Amino acid sequence: MSTLKEVLRKKIDEHRPRTVKLIKECGDVSLGEVTIAQAIGGARGVKCLVTDISYLDPMEGIRFRGKTIPETFAALPKVPGSDYPYVEGFWYMLMTGDVPTMEQTLEVVEDWKKRSQVPEYVIDVLRAMPRDSHPMTMFSTAVLAMQRDSIFAKNYREGKFNKMTCWEDMYEDATNLMAKLAPIAAYIYRMKYKGDTHIDADPNLDMGGNFARMMGVDAPYDDVARMYFILHSDHESGNVSAHTTHLVASALSDAYYSYSAGLNGLAGPLHGLANQEVLGWTQDFMAKLGGEVPTKEQLEKALWDTLNSGQVIPGYGHAVLRKTDPRYSSQREFCLKTEGLKDYPLFKLVSMIYEVAPGVLQEHGKAKNPWPNVDAQSGVIQWYYGVTEYDFYTVLFGVGRAIGCLANITWDRALGYAIERPKSVTTAMLEDAAGIK
Ligand code: AMX
Numbered sequence: 037m038s039t040l041k042e043v044l045r046k047k048i049d050e051h052r053p054r055t056v057k058l059i060k061e062c063g064d065v066s067l068g069e070v071t072i073a074q075a076i077g078g079a080r081g082v083k084c085l086v087t088d089i090s091y092l093d094p095m096e097g098i099r100f101r102g103k104t105i106p107e108t109f110a111a112l113p114k115v116p117g118s119d120y121p122y123v124e125g126f127w128y129m130l131m132t133g134d135v136p137t138m139e140q141t142l143e144v145v146e147d148w149k150k151r152s153q154v155p156e157y158v159i160d161v162l163r164a165m166p167r168d169s170h171p172m173t174m175f176s177t178a179v180l181a182m183q184r185d186s187i188f189a190k191n192y193r194e195g196k197f198n199k200m201t202c203w204e205d206m207y208e209d210a211t212n213l214m215a216k217l218a219p220i221a222a223y224i225y226r227m228k229y230k231g232d233t234h235i236d237a238d239p240n241l242d243m244g245g246n247f248a249r250m251m252g253v254d255a256p257y258d259d260v261a262r263m264y265f266i267l268h269s270d271h272e273s274g275n276v277s278a279h280t281t282h283l284v285a286s287a288l289s290d291a292y293y294s295y296s297a298g299l300n301g302l303a304g305p306l307h308g309l310a311n312q313e314v315l316g317w318t319q320d321f322m323a324k325l326g327g328e329v330p331t332k333e334q335l336e337k338a339l340w341d342t343l344n345s346g347q348v349i350p351g352y353g354h355a356v357l358r359k360t361d362p363r364y365s366s367q368r369e370f371c372l373k374t375e376g377l378k379d380y381p382l383f384k385l386v387s388m389i390y391e392v393a394p395g396v397l398q399e400h401g402k403a404k405n406p407w408p409n410v411d412a413q414s415g416v417i418q419w420y421y422g423v424t425e426y427d428f429y430t431v432l433f434g435v436g437r438a439i440g441c442l443a444n445i446t447w448d449r450a451l452g453y454a455i456e457r458p459k460s461v462t463t464a465m466l467e468d469a470a471g472i473k
Contacts, residue, residue, distance in 0.1 A: 038147055039140050041207060043132045048203065048450040051088075055451045072466050080355060084458070085273040085282070089130050089443050092272045097362035100126075100270060101133045105362050108266065113138040115242055120262040123243045123439070124148055127214065130270065130443040145242050151215035152237065152246075154223065158182060162220075167228060171431045172303040174224045176296045179213065183292035187212075192288070203450035209291035210442035217435045218243055218261075222250035229425045247435075256374070257421045263370060264417075267363045267410065268433050270440025274356070276301035277308065277434075281441040285448055286456040298441050299434050306348075308411075308430040308437070313350035315415035315426045317342070318385055329381050332392055339389075339396045351412030352393055353403040363410035367417060382416050 067083040074082050090100050100108050112121030112135060125141035128134070136144070161181045162174055183189065188205035191197065219237065226234050230252060237246045244262035251257070273282055281298030285291070302308035321330070321338050330338070342349055354361065368387075371377045390408055397406035415429055423429075467473045 039143055040128050040131060040136075040147075041204075043134065043140075044207065044446075047132050048447075052451065072470060075461065075466065078355075079274075079458075085279070086453075087273040087444055087447070088133070089440055089447070090270040090272050092356050094356055094358040097357060097359070098271055101129055105267065105366050109366075111135045113141045115245065115258075115262070118259055118262070120244070120259045121266070123262055123265050126266050126269065127439055127443070130439060131446065147211065148215040148243055149237075149239060151212045152219055154216050154219050155182065155185070158220065159223065162224060162227065170303070171224050171228060171428050172299065172309075172434065174228075175221060175431045175434055176299040176303070178220050178224070179217075179292055179299060180296040182213065182216070183290065183296075185212070186290040186292055188290040197288075199452055203446055206285075206291060206446045206449040210446050213291050213295060214438055214442055215243075217438050218247040218265075219250060221431050221435050222247055224431065225251055225423075225425070225428055229428070251423070253421055253423065257423075260370075260417055260421060263366070264414065264432060265436035265439065267366055268414075268436030270437075270443070272356075273444060275307065276304065277437050278441050278444060281445060282448060283456050285445040286453060288455075291442060291445060294445055295438060295441055298437070302434055302437060303430055305350075308433040310350045310409070311411035311414045311429045311433065312426045314411050315419065315429070317350055318382065318389070318415075322382075322385065329385055329388070332388065335385075335388055335392050336396060339393055343396070343400050349393055349397065351389075352397060352406065352408055354405045354407075354409045357407070357409065358405050360407040361409045361412075364408045364413045367410075367413040371413075371417065377417070377420050380416070380420055382419055386413060386416050 070082055074080055088101075090098055091102075092098050096104070098105065103111060108126070108129075109121060112125045112129065114121050122141050122145060124144035125136050128136040128140060128144055158178050158181050162178055165174055165177065187208045188202065191202075191205050223234060226232065233252075235250050235252055238249055241249060241258075242262075244265065245258045247261045248255070248258035251261075270278065273279060277298040280301040281294045284297040285294040305313055321335075322328070325334065339349060368390075371380075371383050377383055389412070393408070394406040397403045414433075415426055418424075418426075418429060418432070461469075464473070
């Protein structure tokens with residue numbers, strides 16, 4: 037039995053009475069009313085989800101288990117010779133709320149290694165797909181294909197479902213899936229873009245190190261991977277990928293069904309695909325100028341042209357945040373401290389967009405948040421290290437996002453969260469409520 041699972045069991049036992057008490061004794065306490073604008077407008081700001089894995093403050097940005105991004109990076113055990121922590125240690129922290137010791141972290145590293153072998157049938161499924169399928173379609177299909185191996189689904193089928201212990205099956209599925217996602221992503225990448233050549237994992241490396249190796253990209257891409265996966269892991273529960281994963285899991289669907297669904301939401305241009313869109317927009321714009329870095333005036337005009345043609349400026353705005361996304365800042369800092377990257381023309385252009393776009397969006401007057409989100413910056417780093425196939429960027433996001441989504445649905449099971457079923461009303465009912473009929 038792993039230390040992580042034992043610590044998690046203790047945490048779950050301690051936490052359960054809090055949830056039971058809240059429902060039984062305080063269930064009628066109101067968290068606010070729902071307006072017509074919220075009912076039509078994507079439930080923005082409606083407080084109806086519960087998670088302790090992360091919290092998003094509109095002004096401060098994300099905290100993982102109470103820690104800001106710099107605090108998270110500072111607290112976790114680092115990979116020897118690296119400035120960045122083990123992704124495996126971060127998984128331990130999101131699951132339990134505790135910062136693991138090096139020993140506890142290395143236990144997870146070993147556990148993931150044992151579970152990381154991608155089944156041959158998944159490779160067959162990927163190879164049977166048209167090679168020009170979007171990599172997100174391939175990634176989500178690979179996750180769904182593995183559903184046949186779900187321990188939760190098997191035990192449920194065999195009548196072994198138990199409300200108090202079923203989180204353990206979810207935990208096993210979540211860990212098995214987490215350990216395989218990076219190798220699957222790297223396999224898709226090399227099959228689609230690198231002449232179908234593949235590189236085996238090195239048993240001496242951690243998840244981030246092995247991902248860089250299997251992608252075929254040299255250091256410091258291992259650090260980029262660690263940073264990227266941690267930054268993209270979780271953004272509380274209301275975003276499309278996390279909410280979809282939670283919603284599907286609430287029907288007692290297993291981790292594979294649930295996360296495959298979450299990935300399909302992540303693939304949308306208003307969500308995870310935005311990082312691909314940002315780079316596409318930026319590259320097209322530079323190409324029109326013959327590869328030159330533009331002047332601020334040229335950039336301002338291009339931003340207005342985009343808005344006037346009815347499109348959004350990708351990488352800007354957010355449903356909750358009202359300032360620069362600290363995940364953007366963290367990646368920007370990486371660029372500024374990395375020789376070569378800080379003078380890279382594409383980074384300079386992205387920095388220039390940061391100077392110009394918020395003013396343009398403010399003048400345009402629609403977006404509630406004119407500041408950049410995580411996606412405005414991440415593609416530049418990938419491009420710089422030679423991962424130029426930007427169709428693939430959302431897959432990277434999907435590997436990272438799994439950490440948060442899978443930790444969340446493990447806790448959902450542990451706390452017995454109910455099947456999700458909000459109530460609909462008709463347009464006539466809204467008109468009635470508003471007194472305009
Ligand atoms: N460019 C142009 N218009 C924008 C805008 C942008 N970057 N961001 C918001 N707006 C517009 C909206 O389309 C909306 O217009 P409408 O009233 O005509 O429908 C209006 O401003 C109000 O929107 P909002 O309340 O500020 O944002 P939202 O909560 O509805 O949507 C988001 C949030 C992220 C979808 C939106 O800001 C957007 O489309 N941004 C660009 C895409 C992007 O970067 N997505 C990635 C987000 C992070 C992530 O999930 N990976």
